[in-house]
Amino acid sequence: MGRTSDAKVRLMDAVLELIWTGSYGTTTIDQICEKAGVKKGSFYYFFESKSHLAAAAFDESWKVNRGKLDGIFSATLPPLDRLRRYCDYAYQFQSEIRGKYGKVLGCPQVSLGCEVCTQEDVLQQKIKQILEQKRKYIESAVRDAHAAGDIDAPDAEAKSKMIMAYYEGVLTQARIQNDVEALKDAYLGVFAILGVRVCSIATAPAAKVQQPA
Amino acid sequence: MGRTSDAKVRLMDAVLELIWTGSYGTTTIDQICEKAGVKKGSFYYFFESKSHLAAAAFDESWKVNRGKLDGIFSATLPPLDRLRRYCDYAYQFQSEIRGKYGKVLGCPQVSLGCEVCTQEDVLQQKIKQILEQKRKYIESAVRDAHAAGDIDAPDAEAKSKMIMAYYEGVLTQARIQNDVEALKDAYLGVFAILGVRVCSIATAPAAKVQQPA
DNA sequence: AATATAGTTGTCTGTATGGTAAACTAATTG
DNA sequence: CAATTAGTTTACCATACAGACAACTATATT
Secondary structure, eight states: OOOOOSHHHHHHHHHHHHHHHSOTTTOOHHHHHHHHTOOHHHHHHHOSSHHHHHHHHHHHHHHHHHHHHHHHTOTTSOHHHHHHHHHHHHHHHHHHHHHHHSSOOOOHHHHHHHHHTTTOHHHHHHHHHHHHHHHHHHHHHHHHHHHTTSSOOSOHHHHHHHHHHHHHHHHHHHHHHTOOHHHHTHHHHHHHHHTOOTHHHHTSOOOOOOOOO | OOOOOSHHHHHHHHHHHHHHHSOTTTOOHHHHHHHHTOOHHHHHHHOSSHHHHHHHHHHHHHHHHHHHHHHHTOTTSOHHHHHHHHHHHHHHHHHHHHHHHSSOOOOHHHHHHHHHTTTOHHHHHHHHHHHHHHHHHHHHHHHHHHHTTSSOOSOHHHHHHHHHHHHHHHHHHHHHHTOOHHHHTHHHHHHHHHTOOTHHHHTSOOOOOOOOO
16 A cells, blocks of 8 residues: 545545535636645546546535434434424524635535536536435425324425425525525424424424534 | 617627526636627627626516516416416426426526625626515515415515525426426425415416417 | 555646737718 | 718737646555
């Protein structure tokens, strides 16, 4: 074995941040290399193109992020609490992002997916796949809520697609408007879609979502 | 007066199509000029930059499109019918687009807004402004529905924001998934958000939205 | 220490890009 | 028809870009 380095992960971190804070199209390989502190030769040693790097980076990032969602959507929690926590998490997280970057950045997968879906097929497939996995969390929460008699939603898949559209829609709006406030009440929309009488929930908000280290 | 030409509108048409079918970042001035059949010198005669052209084009396009929404949201129609028609329109329109371009393209304003919001301020403001105007249609429909006793929605603005997030979210998903099917049932989500008992509506679907010439 | 492996660097090339300037052409008006 | 205005074209420049490559360095294994 030769020596090891973290240049690969630095490149992945860099591209994620550049795409998220800007866009895929305007992010250049030179920029990525500069931010990562990696020379262009090394870039081409590790990745064959910008799109391959981006796909790898989103894949890797999702593996990490999944753990957070596993916690939020823990099966030990009442199903509607999980959804509530998911909304709270979005607000919390985007607020942090706003503090860090001065801007609300929304959902990386949707932003990138929306931008490249007609152009970059490999990347596009990766994004679709991640978003589909995200939806599964919602779907099983809805199914559990129905089974528990909390809501009437025999078609959990259909409901989860609605909620997903709404949730990602709110995040996209937050990005475009550069405003986190709409996220604060996002759960109201989710519960409305599910036909939950919100008053009974609003008085007992879920505990704050813990940020992992 | 010297001679006249339609090079300006050809440029605006071209940039709209290129951004919508692709993205803002990857659309070059040379591409725009080629598609419009206009030389680069002429481009710079009419517009000072790509972003200025895009802003003008979106502005102009919105002026045209507004007429369509005025029809869909006609105050003479029952308020919930207006929303239903709006959803039907999205499905119809995106289906046409899919036929024409082979791809579902979603909402131009959201796609562009999401892409450039951290980078192009002029453009960003224009997009925000158009989206806000779009929302107003929904808001007044919700207010009228509440006044008519069809729904219980004392805060029409808040509800309209939810519906807007959902509606644009469904369109964005349609683009990313390249699938119009979710749009067919979009009205279900809208009515769920409004707490409408959908069964009573679903049996009496609104008339097909007419396409203006 | 020898050698293979893993990682790094600076440089080079061809092309695409935005942007400018100046020459040119067509329509309109007095 | 001459002057003016509006619109068009071509040629050109500097820069930024993706991508390739060959030379180089550090580490691990034997």
